[in-house]
Amino acid sequence: MPSLTLDTPELAEQYDQVSDLQYEHGQYLLRGLALKPGEALLDVGSGTGRLAEYAARHYVGAQGRVVGVDPLPLRIEIARRRQLPQLSFAVARGEDLGRFADGEFDAVLLNSVYHWLPDKAPVLAEVFRVLKPGGRVAISTASRERPHDIQQVLARVLARAGLGRATSSGSTSFRVSHAELARQLEDGGFFIDEIRLRRFPDHFPNVDAVLAFSSASSFGNFLGDFVPEVRERLLPALRHELESLATPSGVLLHRNLHFALARRPA
Numbered sequence: 623m624p625s626l627t628l629d630t631p632e633l634a635e636q637y638d639q640v641s642d643l644q645y646e647h648g649q650y651l652l653r654g655l656a657l658k659p660g661e662a663l664l665d666v667g668s669g670t671g672r673l674a675e676y677a678a679r680h681y682v683g684a685q686g687r688v689v690g691v692d693p694l695p696l697r698i699e700i701a702r703r704r705q706l707p708q709l710s711f712a713v714a715r716g717e718d719l720g721r722f723a724d725g726e727f728d729a730v731l732l733n734s735v736y737h738w739l740p741d742k743a744p745v746l747a748e749v750f751r752v753l754k755p756g757g758r759v760a761i762s763t764a765s766r767e768r769p770h771d772i773q774q775v776l777a778r779v780l781a782r783a784g785l786g787r788a789t790s791s792g793s794t795s796f797r798v799s800h801a802e803l804a805r806q807l808e809d810g811g812f813f814i815d816e817i818r819l820r821r822f823p824d825h826f827p828n829v830d831a832v833l834a835f836s837s838a839s840s841f842g843n844f845l846g847d848f849v850p851e852v853r854e855r856l857l858p859a860l861r862h863e864l865e866s867l868a869t870p871s872g873v874l875l876h877r878n879l880h881f882a883l884a885r886r887p888a
């Protein structure tokens with residue numbers, strides 16, 4: 623179960639610096655949402671608010687509204703530095719959007735958040751409730767059937783450490799398959815417009831950058847499914863394995879994400 627108590631000011635600041643990958647994926651999702659000036663968007667799991675600010679600036683404009691919520695207070699603190707009249711942030715979990723009225727939003731976004739949710743149904747129920755009839759939801763999530771390269775690297779490290787039977791997600795524990803995502807959305811009452819699996823080559827300048835990205839993106843949960851002594855043992859081994867993959871131009875790791883667009887029936 624991912625912990626929401628392991629974040630630190632350093633990790634939160636680091637995420638704001640190293641989250642270009644999520645930022646790009648989020649921009650792709652936003653294009654699919656096709657927001658119009660004047661519309662209201664809720665960004666669930668907004669993190670430090672980069673994408674929410676982008677949506678406020680480039681989509682909904684001064685007549686619109688973007689609200690970002692995230693359970694991590696340190697990330698919301700950073701998000702609140704983004705000063706635009708149409709942009710605001712609050713500390714909240716996707717499972718409890720009680721601060722918002724039924725039908726308050728034209729669109730809801732969950733970018734790189736869904737794979738952190740142990741139980742999807744309560745969050746989808748809240749998203750459905752706060753959307754207007756006909757409102758859209760966009761989700762990007764790590765894929766269960768096509769794990770990221772880092773997961774394969776980890777599997778090799780575990781095997782070599784004599785932990786061949788253990789499985790570790792590294793961080794994103796609650797990935798979904800295409801079929802699971804489709805069923806969850808349909809069970810939540812949504813009509814699906816599309817679900818697309820996309821593969822991305824991620825170029826990291828060096829091994830430190832891979833580890834910094836993994837720690838900051840997982841708000842301290844990277845390798846969190848191991849007790850501290852095992853983690854201590856695995857980290858140098860993981861570093862070593864990643865170093866063996868490094869080329870003069872850096873470390874290339876692929877990630878695979880589902881992108882879903884769905885709507886609340888009108």
Ligand SMILES: C[S@@+](CC[C@H](N)C(=O)[O-])C[C@H]1O[C@@H](n2cnc3c(N)ncnc32)[C@H](O)[C@@H]1O
Nearest residue numbers: 644667668669693694715716733734735738839
């Ligand atoms: C990888 S970050 C993505 C942040 C942001 N959406 C972005 O695109 O940069 C994952 C975020 O999910 C948030 N999160 C984790 N559990 C959550 C929950 N139950 N409800 C809402 N957000 C959650 C974390 O706090 C974290 O900020």
